[in-house]
Amino acid sequence: MEPVLVVGASVGGATAAETLARAGVPVVMLERDTSRIKPCGGAVPPVAFDEFDLPESLIARKVHHALVHSPSERTVEIEVAGISRSNDDYIAMCCREVFDSYLRQRAVQHGATLIEGQLTDLVFDGAGVTATFRERFGGARQQIRASAVIGADGAYSTTAKLLGLPNLPRCVAIQERIRLPAAKMARWEDTADLYLGAEVSPDLYAWAFPKSDHVAIGIGTGPAHSKRARELLANLKRRLHADLEGGEVLLEEAHALPMQPRQHMAFERAMLIGDAAGLVVNTSGEGIYWAMKSGKMAAETLVASLPDVSLAALRRYERQWWKSYGTMYRFLVWLQKWGYGNPRQMEVFTDMCRNQDVQRLTFESYMHKTMTPVPWLAQVRMTADIIAAQVRHYLPRRRTQQPAVA
Numbered sequence: 001m002e003p004v005l006v007v008g009a010s011v012g013g014a015t016a017a018e019t020l021a022r023a024g025v026p027v028v029m030l031e032r033d034t035s036r037i038k039p040c041g042g043a044v045p046p047v048a049f050d051e052f053d054l055p056e057s058l059i060a061r062k063v064h065h066a067l068v069h070s071p072s073e074r075t076v077e078i079e080v081a082g083i084s085r086s087n088d089d090y091i092a093m094c095c096r097e098v099f100d101s102y103l104r105q106r107a108v109q110h111g112a113t114l115i116e117g118q119l120t121d122l123v124f125d126g127a128g129v130t131a132t133f134r135e136r137f138g139g140a141r142q143q144i145r146a147s148a149v150i151g152a153d154g155a156y157s158t159t160a161k162l163l164g165l166p167n168l169p170r171c172v173a174i175q176e177r178i179r180l181p182a183a184k185m186a187r188w189e190d191t192a193d194l195y196l197g198a199e200v201s202p203d204l205y206a207w208a209f210p211k212s213d214h215v216a217i218g219i220g221t222g223p224a225h226s227k228r229a230r231e232l233l234a235n236l237k238r239r240l241h242a243d244l245e246g247g248e249v250l251l252e253e254a255h256a257l258p259m260q261p262r263q264h265m266a267f268e269r270a271m272l273i274g275d276a277a278g279l280v281v282n283t284s285g286e287g288i289y290w291a292m293k294s295g296k297m298a299a300e301t302l303v304a305s306l307p308d309v310s311l312a313a314l315r316r317y318e319r320q321w322w323k324s325y326g327t328m329y330r331f332l333v334w335l336q337k338w339g340y341g342n343p344r345q346m347e348v349f350t351d352m353c354r355n356q357d358v359q360r361l362t363f364e365s366y367m368h369k370t371m372t373p374v375p376w377l378a379q380v381r382m383t384a385d386i387i388a389a390q391v392r393h394y395l396p397r398r399r400t401q402q403p404a405v406a
Contacts (some may be wrong), residue, residue: 003028005146006303007110007119007223010038010096012274012291013152014103015052019299021111028113028144032153034104039257040094040288041175041209041216043192046088046369048289050298058099059210062090070350071197075076078236078353082364088365091192093211094165099288100362118140120268122149122162129269137151140402148309150298152291157257157276163267168278170352171204171284172226174254176217177211178247188215189241196346201225203340206283208240215252219284222259257285261329265321266314271298281329282336289369297321301405328365344393346353351389357382 002018008014009031020027066078080091108114116136116268123130131144151159155170180188188210200206204220217240219232237244258278265277274291275280281290301317302309339349352358357378362372375381 001026001307002128002145002147003113004148005030005129005144006150006152007033007131007157007317008274008276009107010100010152010154010156010274010291011103011274011288012295013150013290014100014107015294016102016150016152016273016299017112018107018110019296020290020302021107021301023050023303026113027107027111028115028146029107030115030117030119030131030144031104032116032118033243034101034114034116037251037253038100040096040212040253040255041207041218041285042094042096042099043209043284043286044094045369046090046092047368048292052292054102054250056241058094058102058206059092060091060095060098061210063093063190063210064090065191066091067191067193068191068350069195069197070347071199072347074347074350076353077351078359078363080363080367081360082367084403086236089363093209094130094194094204094288095211099243105291113295117328119153119158119162122159123270129296134197138224147304147306147349148314150295150302151270151272151276152274152295153274155258155298157272159270160262160272160276160311163270163272165262168258168260169223170256171220171222171227171259172229172256173218173220175207175216176230176237176252177214177216178244179214180244180247184243184246185210185213185215195239195349195384196340198343200232200365201240201340205337205340206232206236208243215244215247218253220257243364247355257287260300260333264315265294265316266298266301266311266316266318268311268314269309269315271301271314275299280333280349283332283339284366287406293320293369311385311397348386348389349391352382352386352394355382355385 006017006029009029017027017029064080065377068076104156117133119133121132129146193208200217200220202225203222206219209216257280261278273294276332279290280287298317305313
C-alpha cells in the first residue's frame, strides 16, 4: 500500500500521522523545518490532554484566573471554572517547541516516517499522487508516491495552493517572550491577561500569557492593520511597562492565522486540516486543539475509507466536522465582530465578561469543546446586562448644568 502523505508535522499533522500509523496505514510526514518554533500563545484546553492522551509534563503552567482589560483600563477578573467545578478548571499554557516535538516523536514511534523538506508540487492521477519536494539539507529534489495527501501546512498552505484554492484572509500575530525577575514574574503566577483597545489591537485583542520561566506578550490584528503589528506590540509594551520593567527579551515571533474556514476541506485524494483549512476560532484565535481534532478526524475518515479515496468518501470528514462544530464556529465569528468592532463595543464586551453566567458558560465551552445549552434564566440575566452595557457606553451622558456666571 502506498503511504498517505501528511504535509506539515506540527500539532495537526503529527496527530493525523499518529492516528494513521496506529491503524496500520503507512504514512510519511513532510515537514519543512523541524527546528522552527511555531509562534503561538500556546493555550491548550484541558480536554485535549485526556482526548489525545497527552502527559501533563507538556504543560508549562496551569492558569486559573484571567484578567480582561478594557480600552479605558477597566479590568474584570475571571476565575477559570465551568458550570460544574472540577480539577480540570484551568488553561494549560504550553511551549510549542516542547509540545510539537513530543507529538512528532510519538507519531514516529508508532511507525510514521519523518522527512524534512519543502513541498513544491503535487500531481494527481487515477492511481495516486506524486509529490515533489526539496530536501532541507542539500536542496536535492525528491519525489514521493502517495495514495492521498493531508495538508497540515498552516495559513500559507502550499497544499491548498497546489490544489488551486485561493488564499484565505489572514490576521497577523506577533509576540515577544520576556524573562522577568522573580518579583515581577509573581504578577503572572496564575493569571493570563487579555487587553482590548485600538492602540494594541483595533479588531482583535492583545495578551500576556505566563509560561514556566517567562511571559509571552503579543498582539493579534486583522488584514486591515497588519502593517502596524510592530507598532501595536510596542504600544502594548508601553501599556505594561511597570509590569515588564527589568525583563529580558528572549525571542520575537510572528505568524499568520486564517480568519475564516475554507468552503471545502476535502477533495479527491486530499484533505486539509488545522490552519490550512482555516479552522481557527475568531474570538480567541485558538487553533491548537482544532488542528489536532481535525487531524484526527481526517485520518479516521481515511482509515475507514481506504482504499477508496474518492471525493465522496473523503467529504465525510467535512460533513462530520461541520455537523459537530458548525454552530460553535458561526457563533464565535459573530462574537468577534460584535465584541471587537470599536472601542465602545470593547467596553461593552468587557462589561459582558463581568456576568457570572457568561464566565461559566464560556469556560464550560472552552474546556470541554461543546456548545453548552443556556438556561432561560441565564439568558434573561445576560441579555439584561448586555442591554444595560450598550446603553451605558453608547447613549450620550447628560451633562451637569453649570450655574450661570454673573
